[in-house]
Amino acid sequence: MAPAASPTAKDDESAEETALETARRQLKRAAAHLDVDPGVIERLNHPNQVHRVSVPLERDDGTTEVYTGYRAQHDSVRGPYKGGLRFHPDVTEDECIGLSMWMTWKCAVMDIPFGGGKGGIVVNPKDLSLDEKERLTRRFAEELRPFIGPTKDIPAPDMGTDAQTMAWFMDAYSMQEGQTQAGVVTGKPPVVGGSKGRDTAPGRSVAIVAREAIDYLGWDIEDTTVAVQGFGSVGAPAARLLDDYGATVVAVSDVNGAIYDPEGLDTHDVPTHEEEPEAVMKYDAPQKISNEELLELDVDVLIPAAIGNVLTAGNADDVQAELIVEGANGPTTSAASEIFEERGIQVVPDILANAGGVTVSYFEWLQDLNHRSWSLERVHDELETEMLRAWDAVREQVEAQDVTWRDAAYMVALERVSAAHEHRGLWP
Structure with missing residues (x-):
């Protein structure tokens, strides 16, 4: 009998790897190049928490529908969770976990003090009127309120959401807190605490x-x-x-x-x-x-x-x-x-190339906490500095280890996250 053919790249692809499977595979591949405590790697294979909430919405015609929302919080060893909220019909729990892992690496490769988070609602925003989208956003903010905050978890726009969505979310959260909390989300319009230059x-x-x-x-x-x-x-x-x-x-x-x-x-x-x-x-x-x-x-x-x-x-x-x-x-x-x-x-890779979004979100968060806005010129100058610093760190890894740019970026990120875990330890 002839030996079975080995699987090809196309065969592997037909399995439709999920975002979570991809994230775990990338973690394993990066860890193979580094001397990292296996216990830390095992912890990073799993999110710290995943919140699933029901989000009821009164439609414009008076009927009520209940949507499912998620917020995955992967790792906060370097700082608050950070990541987008998407409104999309294909949102799943595993997708949110996988994307929250990517946010952990993206924040780490940029060396900004955030961990990874991601969430969303299973809904097609094109099926909602503007008023319905506002009501859904505000109710989602209320359902997530125990788990988020300016020093805990800071959402941002993603697929199907935008600056206006973040303004509604921030307002709903602030009303319940009894004071304006601009730093609870980023990607807001500048007039309510957003940063110039965030959109580009x-x-x-x-x-x-x-x-x-x-x-x-x-x-x-x-x-x-x-x-x-x-x-x-x-x-x-x-x-x-x-x-x-x-x-x-x-x-x-x-x-x-x-x-x-x-x-x-x-x-x-x-x-x-x-x-x-x-x-x-x-x-x-x-x-x-x-x-x-x-x-x-x-x-x-x-x-x-x-x-x-x-x-x-x-x-x-x-x-x-x-x-x-x-x-x-x-x-x-x-x-x-x-x-x-x-x-x-x-x-x-994306975790380096398009990381300007989360980097300027970090700048926005700093501006909100300090109640002091930056000029567009300063935002551009600071972003240039941070991108060049991250580029140099990844380039040095490429040259030292003779690996791909993707592997190098994940190695830089994993080294930083694992070092933080090793210093903080596991308690109790």
Whole structure:
């Protein structure tokens, strides 16, 4: 009898690894490179707490529906839990746990004093009126109130939520506390304690990291071509800043498709999703292509900044970019990562590249606690400093250990989290 064929990357991918399984696998892989107490690793495989709440909502027609909400709190050894709240029909407990683990690593790789949290409600926000969304948010804030707070757990916007959602959440929490508690959430409008520059921070950090990676590879940025999938809150600021740095952005996209100009697009002239929803394909450009074709363009740098799992075993062999900078969360599957490693394609991971969001959230939290707002210039300067510090830490690990950028980022994060656990110990 012939021996059974060994599983391939595509076979592995068909198993549809969950966010929690991915997070645990990444933890195991990083731990294999480090001398870390196995007991600490075992603790980090599990969240400290997961809260499941029922969130009743009176609909506009007078009927009542009850939604399920979650808040996963992974690790707080370095500071309060930090992470987004999403309104999405596919929210699950395991997803929240896995994403909260990623937030632990993201905060640690940036060396900011937060741990990882993530939560959400199982709901399609498109099915809610604005008034219903407000009532649902306020009730969710009340259900989570015993578990959150400015020094305990600090939510932020995520899929299906935004600055206005955070303003409602903060107001509901503050009313019950008897005083304004602006620091209970981040990502708020600046007029109620939000930070200038928070909305563009993830895209800005993507551009900064891409610039540093281009320089590290010895390329001239003015001779570098870039394709950006997603021209929204992450992709648009990243594309425009890279344009300002001198790179040639040849393609951008929205949900309907992509525009392509091999001579370069004027990214400041192309409307973002926020400026005019789904307007990219209406822009006058030489070529219109699909989102899938954008990923396979002959460019130097590819920035997937739309949704997760777009780079897979099915298209990884067709990607022509030599450098991938992850703008979205989890755009590259495990199988695709293995293929890129075999092909020598450099992949800078999301936990470093798009960490500008949580970093400026940290700045917002500091501003709220100190009741003193920062100028946009200061936010940009501080973000640049923090991103370069994190980049250098990961780069040093890449050079010292001869590992991928993803492994290096997780190693930096795990070293910091495990050191904190070892110093604090386990009690009782």
